[in-house]
Amino acid sequence: MTKVLNKNQHLLGAFDPSVFELIESDISADILLVCEHAGQAVPIKLNGLGVSLEIFNQHIGYDIGAAKLTRKIAAQLNVPAILQNYSRLVIDCNRPTNQSDSIPEMSDHTLISGNLNISDEDRQSRIDEIFTPFHDKISQLLDQNHYKLIIAIHSFTPQMNGNKRPWDVGFLFRQDQKTSRSFMQYLSANHPDLNIGENQPYNIENNSDWFVPIHGEQRRIAHSLIEVRNDHLLNESGINKWAEIISKAIQHFLSEPLNELNP
Numbered sequence: 150m151t152k153v154l155n156k157n158q159h160l161l162g163a164f165d166p167s168v169f170e171l172i173e174s175d176i177s178a179d180i181l182l183v184c185e186h187a188g189q190a191v192p193i194k195l196n197g198l199g200v201s202l203e204i205f206n207q208h209i210g211y212d213i214g215a216a217k218l219t220r221k222i223a224a225q226l227n228v229p230a231i232l233q234n235y236s237r238l239v240i241d242c243n244r245p246t247n248q249s250d251s252i253p254e255m256s257d258h259t260l261i262s263g264n265l266n267i268s269d270e271d272r273q274s275r276i277d278e279i280f281t282p283f284h285d286k287i288s289q290l291l292d293q294n295h296y297k298l299i300i301a302i303h304s305f306t307p308q309m310n311g312n313k314r315p316w317d318v319g320f321l322f323r324q325d326q327k328t329s330r331s332f333m334q335y336l337s338a339n340h341p342d343l344n345i346g347e348n349q350p351y352n353i354e355n356n357s358d359w360f361v362p363i364h365g366e367q368r369r370i371a372h373s374l375i376e377v378r379n380d381h382l383l384n385e386s387g388i389n390k391w392a393e394i395i396s397k398a399i400q401h402f403l404s405e406p407l408n409e410l411n412p
């Protein structure tokens with residue numbers, strides 16, 4: 150059973166991992182990469198959320214392959230990246246915290262017993278100790294640097310609720326159409342074999358998203374949320390291939406003179 154925290158107790162202790170990993174680049178970079186669903190960690194005090202360990206190796210636990218892909222792109226482009234270390238089942242760091250699935254009781258037909266009927270204090274401690282410091286760090290990086298482009302890297306499961314998702318990659322956006330469309334045009338010209346989804350496998354909405362509305366649209370920084378189907382990211386060669394595809398699409402975007410301006 151999940152323990153209930155007293156008001157004065159911290160959720161994270163000395164043996165829990167830090168909330169995020171920051172990969173810094175050795176030059177001043179034009180781009181920041183963000184990976185909200187990188188990690189699989191669960192705070193020790195939450196006792197594994199009452200589900201079996203293997204759940205955290207599945208797509209509901211984290212974005213399979215996304216952290217490795219993000220690190221690879223960061224290395225290829227020599228740009229900074231911030232990766233969030235806790236499982237999306239602890240708290241979803243790309244979703245407003247006032248939504249019921251911010252801390253999901255059910256995820257793709259799996260009951261997350263450690264998230265059932267949690268107290269307001271327990272909910273608030275996950276927000277205060279994981280969600281907020283992660284996004285505060287992103288805001289600080291965006292305040293201190295003049296990035297031309299911010300990219301969120303995610304992966305999606307090939308099948309959800311019985312529906313097949315045929316796209317190899319999806320570019321998700323709302324107000325900033327230019328950035329994602331540039332990536333999509335580059336990919337269709339250079340990789341005609343790929344099934345490219347526009348706003349697939351889902352649409353950006355204020356009540357289901359954080360990166361695009363808050364870090365991208367509010368600040369008017371060029372941005373895109375990239376979703377790669379996770380069966381492409383199961384081994385090193387797949388990750389290398391997709392890191393190269395995405396890195397080249399980013400380089401192409403930055404080489405177009407008009408794109409030096411914010412949208």
Ligand SMILES: [Zn+2]
Nearest residue numbers: 186212303304
């Ligand atoms: Zn994700």
